[in-house]
Amino acid sequence: MHFNIITLFPELYHTFFSVSIVKRAIEHNKINFTPVNIYDFCDPKKRIDSPVVGGAEGMLLGVNIIEKCFESVQKNYEKKPLTIFFSPQGTVLNQALLKEVYNKAIKDHDAVITTFASRYEGHDKRAEEYYADYVISIGDFVSMGGDLPAMIFIESLLRLHPTILGNDQSALNDSFEKNTLDCDHYANPDEWKEKSIPSILKSGNHKKIKEWRYNNSLKKTLFNRFDWWRNQSITIEEKKSAQKIIPSHYVALLHNDVMLPSGEAGESSVTITDIHDISRSARTYGLKGYYVVTRLKAQKNIVDEFLNFWHEEDKKKSQVNNRFFALENTYCMSELEDVINDIKQKEKKDPLVIVTSSRRDNNHENMISFNDQKRLWILERPVLFVLGTAHGISPEVMKKIEYRLIPLEGIEEFNFLSVRSAAAVLFDRWFGLTRRV
Ligand SMILES: C[S@@+](CC[C@H](N)C(=O)[O-])C[C@H]1O[C@@H](n2cnc3c(N)ncnc32)[C@H](O)[C@@H]1O
Secondary structure, three states, rough: EEEEEEEEOOOHHHHHHOOHHHHHHHHOOOOOEEEEEHHOOOOOOOOOOOOOOOOOOEEEEEEEHHHHHHHHHOOOOOOEEEEEEEEEEEEOOOOHHHHHHHHHHHHOOEEEEEEEEEEEEEHHHHHHHHHHHEEEOOOOOOOOOHHHHHHHHHHHOOOOOOOOOOOOHHHHOOOOOOOOOOOOOOOOOOOOOOHHHOOOHHHHHHHHHHHHHHHHHHHHHHHHHHHHHHHOOOHHHHHHHHHHHOEEEEEEOOOOOOOOOOOOEOOOOOHHHHHHHHHHHHOOOOOOOOEOOOHHHHHHHHHHHHHHHHHHHHHHOOOOHHHHHHHHHHHEOOOOHHHHHHHHHOOOOOOOOEEEEEOOOOOOOOOOOOOHHHHHHOOOOEEEEEEEOOOOOOOHHHHOOEEOOOOOOOOOOOOOOHHHHHHHHHHHHHHOOOOOO
């Protein structure tokens, strides 16, 4: 592989290319680089940077000097080298993007890559539009220039080269290679600051060690990077393993202590459509149970009669449809307390209870958002979402509950989801897999 490195500071790269694995790769003629110093193309007595047109802070690298740099590179090749610009506004670098760039460089560009590292306020947009095949960001922050981003990109790309790492297996177990992060590793001494190496790793039982490593990586991935995991192509087996690690979740639909149009708290009526639809959503997203909560006897009778129909064993066997399975874990209870006790009995642990509301105020001391799975999962307790009916859960009940979830919102001011839609959106935001294609 060959790297043409367009930069204002070529000296930064001399150390980078003269140490460790990168140095060895150069010595073994696997890679090489040509620094292109932008200053070499600056007319004597002229400034290298240009003011931003339209009057804004800072200076830019302009199109004329960038063009000269690229011409000096291009004259050495028939094909255009794969060209990478760096910008905090670009596509955030990840393993999938690295692989795409690596494969493209090999396949379409004779393994030649040109990197362009900007400085100041950046570069004229037209140069990027004209030359860049990829504009890459190394994360949502702003560094002083594109040189460190370029080095991060090159180092990470070289890990993908089949012969550059000493042990070509080690990259295969890296984080992000499979659908997991790498597992925890330890080296002797066994005891250090009262921490010891997990005994299974010293057992010599390779099957058990493999199992431990898999569970350790999966748990770490689910708890630390659920945002990343849910974007991968997850197999049915992986889903099953994840379900064993993620604490059990339940949902309750509250018809007691909800706000009525009169402005007072009271009871609302049950809706059979809600029971059908929330049961199906709950089952789809792997919740362990759905509780319809009403203390009104007549309403309870309606729900019980309905559930009895769907819970009958022989009906499950008939091929009506999968709704039997959806409703298998749907129950009717009189009070929220009964639900909490039921979960406690099943799970042998108190559930973490989370209320939901469509109100935008943040007046609860424990607000959680849809990115806070880890905050709860790490406590290794079951989770119960409580959804309200009518005009929402009464402030009295809200106050008593440990956590409150931020409201579901779209980009519209109007916010009036039905509770069954809200349940589906909530489950999807919390658990939904959003596989990239
Ligand atoms: C100070 S930055 C310019 C930031 C630009 N004004 C903005 O706010 O988007 C100068 C140069 O550093 C590089 N750079 C800074 N942060 C980066 C990041 N997160 N990823 C990739 N390159 C970055 C880019 O080459 C950028 O043009």
